[in-house]
Amino acid sequence: MGYKVAVVGATGAVGREMLKTLAERGFPITAIVALASPRSAGQQLSFGEHQVLTVQNLETFDFAGWDLALFSPGAAVSAIHAPRAAAAGCIVIDNTSHFRMEPDVPLVVPEVNPQALLKYRKRGIIANPNCSTIQMVLALKPLHDRFTCKRVVVSTYQSVSGAGKEGMDELFNNTKAIFVNDPVKPEVFTRNIAFNCIPHIDKFMNDGATKEEWKMTVETRKILDPDIAVFATCVRVPVFIGHSEAVVAEFEKPVNVGEARDLLRNAPGIVVVDEHDDGGYITPADCQGEDATYVSRLRRDPTVPNGLGFWCVADNLRKGAALNAVQIAESLVAQDLLRHAA
Ligand SMILES: NC(=O)c1ccc[n+]([C@@H]2O[C@H](COP(=O)([O-])OP(=O)(O)OC[C@H]3O[C@@H](n4cnc5c(N)ncnc54)[C@H](OP(=O)(O)O)[C@@H]3O)[C@@H](O)[C@H]2O)c1
DSSP states (O other): OOEEEEEETTTSHHHHHHHHHHHHTTOOEEEEEEEEOGGGTTOEEEETTTEEEEOEEGGGOOOTTOOEEEEOSOHHHHHHHHHHHHHTTOEEEEOSSTTTTOTTSOBOOTTTOGGGGGGGGGTTEEEOOOHHHHHHHHHHHHHHHHHOEEEEEEEEEEOGGGGHHHHHHHHHHHHHHHHTTOOOOOSSSSSOOTTOOBSOOSOBOTTSOBHHHHHHHHHHHHHTOTTOEEEEEEEEOSOSSOEEEEEEEEESSOOOHHHHHHHHHTSTTEEEOOOSSTTOSOOHHHHTTOOSEEEEEEEEETTSTTEEEEEEEEOTTIIIIIHHHHHHHHHHHHTTOSOOOO
């Protein structure tokens, strides 16, 4: 027994990881189709050990009879084609920012708010949160349940793969250009990203925050608790894969660091690596290809009454995107919410 699954944006950084994750986790599939723009129609992608998929054009694809579509073709494209797929009876899990804050679209991290999934029926669309939000709410959840989080200040160190395959190419090309003394031409990013940090992800909002920072604030409230205040500074760094975050959280109840460490150790999806020694922490290079979200550098923040600081790292293409989407699909199957293929 299995499902007919479409992967939309299959040639992209997230789409490729989705194909890999579906195959690795043995998601029950009877048919799979890879969709992208007309530019890459006809291109071949491997699925699992033995299957080769020929990419089809999203624009002309008919979703009737397909059970599930995992979308990551960019917000503007999802805005048009995700409702088209849902109207054809195909449940959509969308990785883009387009539907996340719509009240009747659940925004889900399965370990954090699986109960929200049940609201998907009205639109037939479930949204996957922003990569930086996912790893932070995953780490905050067990702490919030025990100590009640009031306020979070977070600084992110986000890899270039968060800007897709073109972001990765730009880091590679800028680095090469600097080594051979060629002029550096930033196109995806606003400045040269090689050997640099750029405090700007997504567009600027009226209040001086960037949209990435706004997303972390509003998505955390939608997923975890509408009363949590979040102040984020999102920074692009010259790392290919893996987002890092320095999180400082303030709680209502007194926080014991040892208890917080135990809560995190027992939380689903979290691995604590926190030896107070050289190298006793996780860096983005360590978490590539890994499913877990890693927490290190746990310590009390003595500047506020009940403060706790930590370092949190995850593979943005996996837990930050593809894995979370596939886990949502697995939850739908577990709750018998996906229509079976004929
Ligand atoms: N990268 C991350 O860490 C991450 C995490 C969470 C969410 N997301 C979101 O996921 C989406 C994709 O990100 P990405 O990193 O995979 O980007 P990407 O590497 O640039 O890939 C974009 C994908 O979308 C396809 N596409 C573009 N225009 C299309 C169109 N008109 N019709 C059909 N397909 C089209 C591309 O196909 P072609 O190859 O044919 O151009 C490609 O498969 C974005 O909305 C992003 O914000 C990304």
